Amino acid sequence: MExxxxxxxxxxxxxxxxxxxxxxxxxxxxxxxxxxxxxEAKQAGIAFVELFSxxxxxxxxxxxxxxxxxxxxxxxxxxxxxAVIAIPRHRLRAERSVLVAWEISDPxxxxxxxxxAAAFGLDVAVRGxxxxxxxxxxxxxxxxHFHTSVVEIADLAEVEAVKVATVLEAGDSPSxxxxxxxxxxxxxxxxxxxxxxIASAPIRITIPMPGGTESLNAAAAAAILCYEISNRRTSQNx
Amino acid sequence: MExxxxxxxxxxxxxxxxxxxxxxxxxxxxxxxxxxxxxEAKQAGIAFVELFSxxxxxxxxxxxxxxxxxxxxxxxxxxxxxAVIAIPRHRLRAERSVLVAWEISDPxxxxxxxxxAAAFGLDVAVRGxxxxxxxxxxxxxxxxHFHTSVVEIADLAEVEAVKVATVLEAGDSPSxxxxxxxxxxxxxxxxxxxxxxIASAPIRITIPMPGGTESLNAAAAAAILCYEISNRRTSQNx
Numbered sequence: 001m002e003x004x005x006x007x008x009x010x011x012x013x014x015x016x017x018x019x020x021x022x023x024x025x026x027x028x029x030x031x032x033x034x035x036x037x038x039x040e041a042k043q044a045g046i047a048f049v050e051l052f053s054x055x056x057x058x059x060x061x062x063x064x065x066x067x068x069x070x071x072x073x074x075x076x077x078x079x080x081x082x083a084v085i086a087i088p089r090h091r092l093r094a095e096r097s098v099l100v101a102w103e104i105s106d107p108x109x110x111x112x113x114x115x116x117a118a119a120f121g122l123d124v125a126v127r128g129x130x131x132x133x134x135x136x137x138x139x140x141x142x143x144x145h146f147h148t149s150v151v152e153i154a155d156l157a158e159v160e161a162v163k164v165a166t167v168l169e170a171g172d173s174p175s176x177x178x179x180x181x182x183x184x185x186x187x188x189x190x191x192x193x194x195x196x197x198i199a200s201a202p203i204r205i206t207i208p209m210p211g212g213t214e215s216l217n218a219a220a221a222a223a224i225l226c227y228e229i230s231n232r233r234t235s236q237n238x
Numbered sequence: 239m240e241x242x243x244x245x246x247x248x249x250x251x252x253x254x255x256x257x258x259x260x261x262x263x264x265x266x267x268x269x270x271x272x273x274x275x276x277x278e279a280k281q282a283g284i285a286f287v288e289l290f291s292x293x294x295x296x297x298x299x300x301x302x303x304x305x306x307x308x309x310x311x312x313x314x315x316x317x318x319x320x321a322v323i324a325i326p327r328h329r330l331r332a333e334r335s336v337l338v339a340w341e342i343s344d345p346x347x348x349x350x351x352x353x354x355a356a357a358f359g360l361d362v363a364v365r366g367x368x369x370x371x372x373x374x375x376x377x378x379x380x381x382x383h384f385h386t387s388v389v390e391i392a393d394l395a396e397v398e399a400v401k402v403a404t405v406l407e408a409g410d411s412p413s414x415x416x417x418x419x420x421x422x423x424x425x426x427x428x429x430x431x432x433x434x435x436i437a438s439a440p441i442r443i444t445i446p447m448p449g450g451t452e453s454l455n456a457a458a459a460a461a462i463l464c465y466e467i468s469n470r471r472t473s474q475n476x
Contacts, residue, residue, distance in 0.1 A: 108346075112455045121449035140455075147451045210468055211359035213385045216461065217350045217378075223458035224465045230448055 004063035005052070007071040012064065015050055015084050016071045021131050030087050030133045031072065034079035040143030041085060050084035074135045087133045090149035096123045097181050097229050098159050102197055103129040103188040104218060111140020112219040113186065118144035120230035122184070125153045129188065156200055159183045163201035165193055166221055171206030174228040178203065182229055186222045242301035243290070245309040250302065253288055253322050254309045259369050268325050268371045269310065272317035278381030279323060288322035312373045325371045328387035334361045335419050335467050336397050340435055341367040341426040342456060349378020350457040351424065356382035358468035360422070363391045367426065394438055397421045401439035403431055404459055409444030412466040416441065420467055424460045 005012050017023040018031045029049060032038050038051070053061035054069055061081050064072075072082045092098060099117040104110045107130040114132060117124045118141075126132045132141075132150050153159065161183040165171070185201060187193030198204065207216065207224055216224075243250050255261040256269045267287060270276050276289070291299035292307055299319055302310075310320045330336055337355040342348045345368040352370060355362045356379075364370045370379075370388050391397065399421040403409070423439060425431030436442065445454065445462055454462075 112458060115451070115455055116458045117449075118451045119447040119449045119454050142453075142455075144451055148449065207465065208468070209357040211355075211357045211386065213353070213356045213382055215380070216357050217353055217380075217457070219455070219458060220350060220354045220461035223454065223461045227445065227462045227465075230446070 004054070004056075004065045005068050006065050007067040009068065011050065011062075012052070012068045012071055015052070015082070018084065019074060019135060021134065024087070024131065024133060028087055029084055030138065031135045032083040032085060032138060033073055033075065033135055034139075035081065037138060037143060038081050038083045040146050041083065044146035046085050046088070046146060048083045048085060051081055052083070053081035055080060075139070090151050092123050092125065092149055092151055092159065095181065096121065096149070098123045098125050098161055098183045099222060099226060100125045100127055100156070100159060100183050100185045101129065102127045102185055102193055103191070104186070105129050105188055105190070107131065107134045107136035108140040109189065109217070109219045111137040111142075113222045114141040114148070114150055115144040116219065116223045116226050118148035120226040122226055122229065123149040123151070125151055125159050125183070127153050127156065156183075156197065162203065164203045164205055165198045165201035166225060167198060167204050167206055168192060168215060169206055171204035174205055174207060174225060176203070177205065177228055177232055179232070184222070184225050184229060186218055186225075189218050242292070242294075242303045243306050244303050245305040247306065249288065249300075250290070250306045250309055253290070253320070256322065257312060257373060259372065262325065262369065262371060266325055267322055268376065269373045270321040270323060270376060271311055271313065271373055272377075273319065275376060275381060276319050276321050278384055279321065282384035284323050284326070284384060286321045286323060289319055290321070291319035293318060313377070326384075328389050330361050330363065330387055330389055330397065333419065334359065334387070336361045336363050336399055336421045337460060337464060338363045338365055338394070338397060338421050338423045339367065340365045340423055340431055341429070342424070343367050343426055343428070345369065345372045345374035346378040347427065347455070347457045349375040349380075351460045352379040352386070352388055353382040354457065354461045354464050356386035358464040359386075360464055360467065361387040361389070363389055363397050363421070365391050365394065394421075394435065400441065402441045402443055403436045403439035404463060405436060405442050405444055406430060406453060407444055409442035412443055412445060412463060414441070415443065415466055415470055417470070422460070422463050422467060424456055424463075427456050
């Protein structure tokens with residue numbers, strides 16, 4: 001009868017350190033928690049550096065204790081298994097439109113935006129803000145990180161597509177989105193896009209909000225405009 | 239020199255108990271945290287049962303200690319002021335379309351959906367799941383709870399509008415949304431809508447997702463369809 005690796009085991013401790021972004025940067029590794037994410041990664045052909053499970057019947061996994069699982073988890077109800085993977089090095093694809101997430105600070109929100117982009121066939125460029133490969137962003141993405149390209153950029157010039165800035169007022173209607181490959185810029189929850197980002201974009205779009213409130217959550221705005229970009233392509237090509 | 243109410247003060251303890259839904263149910267009260275939400279409530283004419291602040295210069299607030307603020311907060315970085323308010327008793331408005339949030343379990347997601355509905359002029363009916371008046375839902379709503387009607391329902395029959403079920407496949411395109419007052423049903427993150435909800439809806443809509451992934455976050459799907467409902471009205475009346 002084996003109890004599984006304890007929370008103090010060096011392999012568990014090394015994996016748990018991946019909750020820190022500095023450790024993810026230094027190692028190129030991250031953590032996937034729960035059966036859905038681990039299965040999505042497996043389906044996508046991702047190799048597991050470690051695979052830890054409470055379940056002794058899983059032949060591919062190293063058995064761990066409940067305490068070790070809690071140490072590895074970033075959720076209130078820890079889910080087994082937990083995998084350590086190398087962060088994939090994606091490239092933006094030449095033919096795809098791109099969602100540019102600009103200084104999105106909430107990792108769950110960023111993950112949701114990646115999930116939305118993947119559903120509508122857009123790649124994702126992350127320009128500052130939360131780490132798209134953090135366990136929380138991965139959870140928000142629900143596997144989408146393995147179905148679309150997710151890259152970090154330092155400069156908007158790295159995205160070769162017509163820039164579209166999302167602005168709260170005085171932009172064009174979403175129906176004015178042009179044909180072709182677009183880079184949809186969505187700004188931070190608190191501050192929107194900075195002036196330099198807006199200035200770099202030949203197209204500015206405002207989502208009409210007749211309800212009289214000020215704004216949408218950044219991920220909600222991203223969903224509407226990814227949908228419009230996808231619709232536009234469908235209606236023009238289909 | 240006054241230190242402000244301590245975390246052990248009975249008024250602070252009574253307010254902190256409002257993090258529990260049973261206590262909110264029993265008292266009809268809830269908590270608002272941070273300057274933005276408190277200001278939104280004030281602008282909307284909401285009366286404060288209590289108003290607690292770190293800032294001694296606020297003449298309307300009772301001064302509290304840092305420890306008391308932490309006790310009242312549900313965030314990692316507690317924000318002053320914190321208000322106790324009575325939960326408004328809203329009614330669905332006869333002329334409005336309604337977003338029906340069905341067993342949405344994440345309070346932040348539910349708050350985001352309320353924010354989205356308010357932006358597009360829809361009321362909100364909550365059918366099971368998270369409490370729309372919890373501090374976390376209120377934070378996700380960013381003040382939208384004070385700009386649209388938010389009601390809890392036990393039965394879909396309480397919503398007198400044409401039901402539209404959001405389904406993952408085999409529904410009509412969003413462009414098929416009819417004119418008139420609609421009740422847009424959005425199901426839980428994990429399970430979608432239950433069969434009885436889908437059966438009750440004469441209209442079923444599927445958001446086309448050419449990216450090849452399975453699904454959208456519930457709040458992202460709600461954003462796209464609230465936008466489509468609002469667009470439809472605008473283009474027909476405007």
